[in-house]
Amino acid sequence: MTESIQGPGMSLPEIIAVLGAVGLVLARWLPPACRRPTTIGAAAVVAASTVVLAVVGVRWQLVPVLVCAAVMLSLAVPALVRGRDGRPAWRARWWLALPGTVVCLGLIATGPAAVWALPVPVFPRPSGQLAVGTTVLQWTDPDRPETATPAPDDRRAVVVQLWYPARPSAVGAERARYGGRTAHEAHVVFGALADYLGAPGFLLDGAADARTWSVPEAAVADTGGRFPVVLFSPGLGGVRTQNTAWAEELASRGYVVVGVDHPYDSAAVVLADGTTVRTRVGATGDDAVDRRSVDDWTAIRAADLRFVLTQLGRLDRGEIRGPFTDRLDTDRAAVTGHSVGGAAALLAARHDARFAAVIDIDGAPHDPHPQPFHQPVLALAHPVDPAVNPTYLPQLTHVLNLGTSTGYLLVVPGSAHLTFTDAPLFLPPVPSLVGTQSRTGALRMTLATTVAFLDATLRNAPGDLAARLKAYGELTVHRPDGRR
Structure with a gap:
């Protein structure tokens, strides 16, 4: 980067x-x-x-x-x-x-x-050898009803954004907006995010005006072979673009990153027909009820991720028309997510062996009946005071101990919950909000740790993964034989 x-x-x-x-x-x-x-x-x-x-x-x-x-x-x-x-x-x-x-x-x-x-975010130029393209797709799962609406014939739909290795575009080619396909969509999305946070919508106008490095609908890079795939689920109330800088950097290095909008959970999802679906996520004040609700949302997100992987396979086989035929290696697919998206990634991997690796970015597990899963896992976490949240790290440790493959828990000093997203680029540098690292330093840390893990698990890159991760924080390695 x-x-x-x-x-x-x-x-x-x-x-x-x-x-x-x-x-x-x-x-x-x-x-x-x-x-x-x-x-x-x-x-x-x-x-x-x-x-x-x-x-x-x-x-x-x-x-x-x-x-x-x-x-x-x-x-x-x-x-x-x-x-x-x-x-x-x-x-x-x-x-x-x-x-x-x-x-x-x-x-x-x-x-x-x-x-x-609250600046207009300036995205770091991706450092990989490939240019980056992006496209937005909408898919409907005919086998799953939409439980958030009363209509019996309503089926679950998701909106996904792909960031992919692309051929170089012409000089002056228009770059993608941040947050949406159009200015209107970007302002709707960031207005909804501000509303979800309880802030006036105009505070995030700068983010809605930003441009990223990817070029919409750019031609897919002609490098031969298929690209490994990384699915991403955002945080609770978050949106598919919340980790755009990370996604573009991965794409420049030869990965296809697929960000997923979860309707009725994401702050706002603008559908293909222009309809805006606002979040229905909210706390009731009853801890038991709220825990069950988060468990339900996590399960729906996990099902969304599994459905998206299926659609990506169809896209690769040409069953869905597009430029990605024979370009997506779904046998080398990682499922990732931030916050509750990380919990959904863990749950999706437990139910679906097609995922080859998992990255949980600062997400507490939400699986009522945790069981062993077989993929390697990287869990990134910010330091948590046990007096404030005594269950987060123990729950995460318990889940990693259940795995039959190696798991890595990395607690990053100086980080906060939003450190691992694009938020440091456009939110005030308040330590409790975005951590103590610089606006781009946080992105470099998230990228370095996740790329090391993805290269090792999806590309069989040589080297000592634990040593690379240990440079960024307090690392605990969970091996199937119980060794640390």
């Missing part, structure tokens, strides 16, 4: 608007000879930058800046008008101007601060 080049997160017109607003505020305190030209110059700068921003679009973070500039301009104009004696017609007293100056400077500062805290 190549480190992205990321500036202050503000465009030149935005920077100019901020500087102009500061100039309007501070002009009051300059020597008399400098006040008038400074005010006129700052006003001209703010006016010009505002016109440009009105054309290209004003981000919500800049609203306080422009409001303060407008207020200061309304106060500055009367001060520029001179009476017959040559003095300003009106000028605020210093004891009134001083607190006003402090308040305005504080509001102006919130603009750059908000841009820094």
Whole structure:
């Protein structure tokens, strides 16, 4: 993964608007000879930058800046008008101007601060040798009813997004949006995610405006042979694109990554006909009821993952038309997921031996009747205080001990639950939220550990897997013979 080049997160017109607003505020305190030209110059700068921003679009973070500039301009104009004696017609007293100056400077500062805290994400350029393409498909399982709706003939549908090795596209080819196929879909999805988190929808507008490195519908790379497949299930209320940077990096290294949207669970799923399906996930406050609900959602997700693997096999055989005939190696398929998606990955693997490997990314198991499974497992986890959650790591350890193949539990210091997703790229760097690593450092860690595991299990790469994993945290190896 190549480190992205990321500036202050503000465009030149935005920077100019901020500087102009500061100039309007501070002009009051300059020597008399400098006040008038400074005010006129700052006003001209703010006016010009505002016109440009009105054309290209004003981000919500800049609203306080422009409001303060407008207020200061309304106060500055009367001060520029001179009476017959040559003095300003009106000028605020210093004891009134001083607190006003402090308040305005504080509001102006919130603009750059908000841009820094909630930026438009800049995705690191994938470092693999292959370009990346992406496509979105929708499949309906005729054998499973949709239990979230009362209609007896409603069947379970899923939306999947594939990130795959692609042929190089023409210079200037449009790159895929983050979060959706269109601007409308991206804003619907991120608005729903914000709503699910209990935050105003506009806070994630920056993420909805981002572009990734993959090219929609790009031609599949002509490298010969089939590509190993990695299925991904997002966290509870999450969406298929929540680990896009990770998916694109894997695709550039020769994997096909398949992110799954689970309708009525994912925050919002936009179907092929334009219908938006919002999440019905919610807590009741009754721990026993909520545990059963999560168990049920996990089982549905696991069934979704098994169905998607079946469809990928049909896609490879040409039973479903598309560019992936003879390109998907479903005999080398890993099932992965974040949070409850990781629990679904574990459950799917237990019920389906077609999966060759499992990655559980910070997900507590939700299997009412845990039994042995036979695939190698990598479990990534953030440090958990036993006083806060005494069952998470013991449950995970118990499940890994049941396996008949080697399991790896890696607890990553300095990580949080969202460290392992794209969230560090566009959420505030609050340790409890995204951990203490840098915005791209978290992605590099997640990638390094999962690629080492996938290369070892799906490609039989040589080397000491445990030694590679141990470099990133506290590793416990669970072997079938009981050795650590």
